[in-house]
Amino acid sequence: MVKKIGSLVVLLALILAIPAHAASLRLVDVLPDVTFANNNAMCSVEIYADRTNDRISATMELWQGTQRIGTWNDSDSGYLFMEESVRVEANKIYKLVVNYSINGVSKNPVTIYRSNG
Amino acid sequence: MITEEMLREAAHKASEVYTAYCERDYDPENQYVFPQEFEKKIERLKHRATHPVFYKTMHRVASIILSILITGSAWITVDAEARAAVVGWVKEIYETYFVFRHDRITNTATESADYRPTWLPDGYSEFRVSATEARTVVIYANDAGEMIRFNYIHNPDETDWFIDVSQSDIKNATVNGNEADLLIVQNSDEANGIAWVSADTAFYVTGFVDENDLVRIAESVQEI
Numbered sequence: 001m002v003k004k005i006g007s008l009v010v011l012l013a014l015i016l017a018i019p020a021h022a023a024s025l026r027l028v029d030v031l032p033d034v035t036f037a038n039n040n041a042m043c044s045v046e047i048y049a050d051r052t053n054d055r056i057s058a059t060m061e062l063w064q065g066t067q068r069i070g071t072w073n074d075s076d077s078g079y080l081f082m083e084e085s086v087r088v089e090a091n092k093i094y095k096l097v098v099n100y101s102i103n104g105v106s107k108n109p110v111t112i113y114r115s116n117g
Numbered sequence: 118m119i120t121e122e123m124l125r126e127a128a129h130k131a132s133e134v135y136t137a138y139c140e141r142d143y144d145p146e147n148q149y150v151f152p153q154e155f156e157k158k159i160e161r162l163k164h165r166a167t168h169p170v171f172y173k174t175m176h177r178v179a180s181i182i183l184s185i186l187i188t189g190s191a192w193i194t195v196d197a198e199a200r201a202a203v204v205g206w207v208k209e210i211y212e213t214y215f216v217f218r219h220d221r222i223t224n225t226a227t228e229s230a231d232y233r234p235t236w237l238p239d240g241y242s243e244f245r246v247s248a249t250e251a252r253t254v255v256i257y258a259n260d261a262g263e264m265i266r267f268n269y270i271h272n273p274d275e276t277d278w279f280i281d282v283s284q285s286d287i288k289n290a291t292v293n294g295n296e297a298d299l300l301i302v303q304n305s306d307e308a309n310g311i312a313w314v315s316a317d318t319a320f321y322v323t324g325f326v327d328e329n330d331l332v333r334i335a336e337s338v339q340e341i
Binding site: 030079 | 212213214247249251252254264266268270274275276277278279280281282283284285300302307308309310321323
């Protein structure tokens with residue numbers, strides 16, 4: 001009986017903890033960018049969370065059509081800045097996708113398009 | 118039998134009677150003067166009748182301009198990038214984000230201005246400043262470790278700034294005459310935010326303060 005009540009309490013705590021944790025994710029802002037110089041693309045993203053101890057993890061991917069040109073991961077607390085360079089072709093449209101999570105909770109990915117030429 | 122000649126004579130007499138009736142109060146010394154507006158209208162009609170080609174061409178030119186305006190307006194309404202190219206900063210809602218978009222229309226030779234709020238709630242002081250080419254972030258903190266984050270983006274290049282509003286109520290506000298969006302969380306333990314655009318710069322302030330203080334901070338922002 002005690003085990004059953006204990007299990008229920010743990011389950012209830014988990015159920016309550018999920019929305020409480022998710023609810024603490026407020027007003028995150030994301031600034032992705034791709035700039036081109038010659039045949040190089042400089043991909044960057046800045047992510048700010050609300051608190052200095054919010055754990056931010058992100059994956060940045062650069063796509064040209066269906067081909068993935070590059071993928072990079074990083075994580076930090078409170079603020080995350082990633083900047084990576086990769087060789088690209090002229091006169092093509094590139095897509096930068098940023099998948100990220102705050103304190104382990106995934107957020108909707110952010111996508112931008114930029115043209116090289 | 119009534120002949121055609123008789124009918125004509127009768128019509129002539131009737132015409133004379135009608136003319137005499139109409140002219141019964143006619144005074145040659147005191148003729149009716151038409152209003153100036155009427156005269157102008159008649160002049161315009163005469164002008165139009167004597168220059169038909171000119172008026173037809175003007176009609177066609179007006180139709181083409183109207184078509185361009187309608188097509189352009191529809192395009193700008195539908196395409197956010199086109200809108201951004203015309204009006205600078207554009208805010209749109211994409212999934213759970215406010216997206217502030219900006220296209221390259223600013224004169225890149227123009228130097229970016231620096232801004233700071235001139236009012237903050239008691240106890241806050243500047244904690245950290247981070248400035249890149251595009252963005253400036255100033256963080257203020259109080260003794261309790263609560264922060265107010267003042268951000269602005271002045272990048273003259275193409276910019277997409279995503280603000281996650283999935284957990285917020287969005288309210289309209291005004292900051293020094295500019296439309297603003299208050300992002301309010303109904304929980305005093307969480308940060309609220311305010312976003313607005315002014316002087317070709319997008320501003321965003323978040324902090325553990327209520328909406329009145331957010332608006333007050335926003336309205337106090339000045340170029341330094």
